[in-house]
Amino acid sequence: MSVMNIMEQIIIYGGILLVALGVLGNGMNFFMFSSVRTYRTTPTAFYFTVESIFNIMSITVNLIPRMVSFAFGVDLTQVSVIWCKLREVILSISMAIPIICTCLSTIDQFFVTSPSASLRRLSKKQLAHRIVFVIIVFFVLHSISIYYFYGILPIINVCLSSNWVFAVYYTLFIIVINTAIPILVIATFGYLTYRNIRRTVALAEQHADRQLVKMVLIQVALVVICIAPVGIYNAYSLITYGVVKSPNRQAIEYSTSLLVT
Structure with a gap:
């Protein structure tokens, strides 16, 4: 069995598990953070809610079509120019x-656990709403260029720029x-949050939810582990752009891209 055949089986059967766990997990997060009053009023819970929505969107647009492509040999990105463009746009936003x-x-x-009252006051849900709105608008506008430049390239019949x-x-x-900025921000403020917790005698007196803080710190570790390989692969792709590669090397690189993207 070739490397590509093995990868196809991993994508199909592993993808079913990832889709089920991803949709279920993010769905539960959305329900909990949007309905439980304890969490509903906090900016962090709002960020988690938005994150869950876009994670489900990413799973739906990325994993499911890829599984269908390997299972049935039908890749709509090679058939429909509109879907080729829209898929890349949605992925760029939802990822x-x-x-x-x-x-x-x-x-x-970091704001919530800070001993400074002025920093704690920056933790406001209204501010979180505005920030997320601006970010979504930015990525939607940026994706216009993706829609314009992406298409099905002739000869190779692949959806690329x-x-x-x-x-x-x-x-x-x-x-x-x-990759780079998120890892820097997450590592920096994750450490500062941990330092604030260590310095605080009674975290409850700072009006912070211990459980939510722990969830954020765990999320920090998971995100760094997940996005670092993507950044490394993209950096490698950029460095080797235009290099003539053997079929075996291309197969290995393609298999790697399926695992990390």
């Missing part, structure tokens, strides 16, 4: 916003916005 929301929730927990300059820019954009 970036959850990461940004994790950054924002980490920053919010038709402009190599934009392809390089978009790869750099993903590396910086989806």
Whole structure:
């Protein structure tokens, strides 16, 4: 059995498990953070709610079509130009916003656990609403360029950018916005939050929810573990862009991309 056949089986059967767990887990998070009064009033819970919505969107648009493609040999991105463009647009938005929301929730927990009253006052749900709105608008506007440049390339029949300059820019954009900056922000404010907790004698007196703080710190570790390989792969792709590669190397790179993206 070839490497590609093995990868196809992993994508199909592993994808079913990931879709089930992903939709169920994010659905439960959405229900809990949007309905439980204890969490509903906090900015961090709002960030988690938004994150859950876009995670479900990403799973639906990314994993399910990929599973169908391998299981039945039908890849709509190679048939429909509209779907090729829309899928990349939706993915660019739905994969970036959850990461940004994790950054924002980490920053919010730093505010909440801070001994400074002025910093604690920055933890406001109204402010969180405005920030998320601006971020969504930014990524929607940015995705217009993706819709314009992406298409089904002739000869190779693959959905990619038709402009190599934009392809390089978009790869750099993903590396910086989806990987480098989030890891820096999450690591910095995760450490500062942990330091605040260590310094605080009674966290409850600071009006912070211990359980929510723990959830954010766990989320920090998971996000760093998940997005670091994506950043490394994108950096490798950018460095080796234009390099003539053997069929075996191309197969390995494609298999790697299926695992990390």
